[in-house]
Amino acid sequence: MLLRLLEEDLAARAAAGLKRQRRVVETPAGVRLRVDGREVLAFGSNDYLGLANHPKIAAALQQGVGTWGVGAGASHLLTGHYAVHEELEQALAQWVGLPRALAFSTGYLANLGVIPALVGRNDAVFGDRLNHASLHDGALLARAEFERYAHNDVADLARRLEACPARRKLVATDAVFSMDGDLAPLRELLAVAEAHDAWLLVDDAHGFGVLGEGRGALAHFGLASPRLIYMGTLGKAAGVCGAFVAGTDTVIETLLQSARSYVFTTASPPALARAACASLEVMRDEPQRHRALASRIAQLKEGLAGTRWSLLPSDTPIQPLLVGDNESVLALSAALWEQGFWVPAIRPPTVPKGTARLRISLSAEHGAADVAALTSALRRL
Ligand SMILES: *Cc1c(COP(=O)(O)O)cnc(C)c1O
Numbered sequence: 001m002l003l004r005l006l007e008e009d010l011a012a013r014a015a016a017g018l019k020r021q022r023r024v025v026e027t028p029a030g031v032r033l034r035v036d037g038r039e040v041l042a043f044g045s046n047d048y049l050g051l052a053n054h055p056k057i058a059a060a061l062q063q064g065v066g067t068w069g070v071g072a073g074a075s076h077l078l079t080g081h082y083a084v085h086e087e088l089e090q091a092l093a094q095w096v097g098l099p100r101a102l103a104f105s106t107g108y109l110a111n112l113g114v115i116p117a118l119v120g121r122n123d124a125v126f127g128d129r130l131n132h133a134s135l136h137d138g139a140l141l142a143r144a145e146f147e148r149y150a151h152n153d154v155a156d157l158a159r160r161l162e163a164c165p166a167r168r169k170l171v172a173t174d175a176v177f178s179m180d181g182d183l184a185p186l187r188e189l190l191a192v193a194e195a196h197d198a199w200l201l202v203d204d205a206h207g208f209g210v211l212g213e214g215r216g217a218l219a220h221f222g223l224a225s226p227r228l229i230y231m232g233t234l235g236k237a238a239g240v241c242g243a244f245v246a247g248t249d250t251v252i253e254t255l256l257q258s259a260r261s262y263v264f265t266t267a268s269p270p271a272l273a274r275a276a277c278a279s280l281e282v283m284r285d286e287p288q289r290h291r292a293l294a295s296r297i298a299q300l301k302e303g304l305a306g307t308r309w310s311l312l313p314s315d316t317p318i319q320p321l322l323v324g325d326n327e328s329v330l331a332l333s334a335a336l337w338e339q340g341f342w343v344p345a346i347r348p349p350t351v352p353k354g355t356a357r358l359r360i361s362l363s364a365e366h367g368a369a370d371v372a373a374l375t376s377a378l379r380r381l
Pocket of ligand 1: 178
């Protein structure tokens with residue numbers, strides 16, 4: 001009986017065009033890959049700067065293993081907090097311009113930890129409707145009242161904050177929306193949060209390494225406030241793995257003491273912290289990667305202007321091509337695949353119903369010829 005229920009769910013999922021399939025990548029991260037036995041040009045990764053297989057960062061990881069071995073052996077609060085973790089936290093805080101940072105194993109875990117550490121029952125969380133799933137899950141885990149405001153709608157948020165009697169309030173937003181590529185109006189959100197005595201948690205998974213010459217969304221907008229809590233991830237543009245939360249000393253100390261996804265998990269391997277430190281150095285030393293990325297973004301937008309394909313408005317490496325229904329987006333993705341392009345189709349529940357899309361993502365590793373090849377393939381389809 002239980003098994004049959006699962007089988008029915010899986011069949012329904014497939015019938016709705018929602019079955020997910022993994023492809024097997026047979027070569028290291030990059031834009032030219034062999035995938036399921038086929039050579040493809042890939043436009044789907046979050047490795048925006050092309051650092052996931054950067055020789056200096058790979059060498060740092062190897063050197064880190066040489067120095068520190070493999071496992072951390074325990075959580076940070078027991079015996080798993082190594083000097084290189086400490087070094088990484090200091091480098092990260094300095095890089096994003098905040099007083100202190102705390103390293104988490106992943107961004108998902110960071111969001112699950114931060115929200116319940118700051119608010120609980122009788123408090124309230126306000127999240128943008130298009131926020132990443134991990135922010136939603138963190139809000140649910142906090143058992144606070146949870147309201148979703150209309151996407152990037154500062155007035156809607158202000159009305160909800162105004163009407164809310166809770167003692168502690170937290171506003172959570174993606175800085176760069178992961179499936180849309182647009183930016184949150186962080187300056188305005190911060191002003192509203194300050195006016196209503198609320199925290200503003202900024203999830204910069206797609207802005208860290210990309211915006212503000214790599215220093216992220218706060219640097220991009222020039223924002224500073226003791227109410228800001230910044231979450232950046234190290235597995236996307238930074239090309240490694242892991243995440244961190246940065247903010248005032250008081251906030252970070254609170255997380256260290258009480259964020260359950262920090263306290264009750266084994267520290268990530270110290271060698272990864274070594275690699276993440278190297279990634280920050282590469283971001284600082286190779287600013288040409290940011291320039292290359294910016295020109296590829298401009299080139300894609302120009303290349304598709306005036307065609308039947310409409311990109312959502314975005315100035316980030318996330319350039320979604322809106323299709324609508326699930327079957328059509330799968331067909332388009334499959335047609336591109338046939339021509340040697342790997343561009344993932346994104347469907348509900350990752351995006352709202354009826355807004356299935358191709359999520360074209362660009363990397364500093366893409367050459368002008370790569371982007372030109374994709375735009376002419378799309379023009380022909
Ligand atoms: C990817 C992502 C996360 C999760 O980060 P991981 O380190 O991959 O767990 C959180 N928030 C947003 C907006 C993301 O895109």
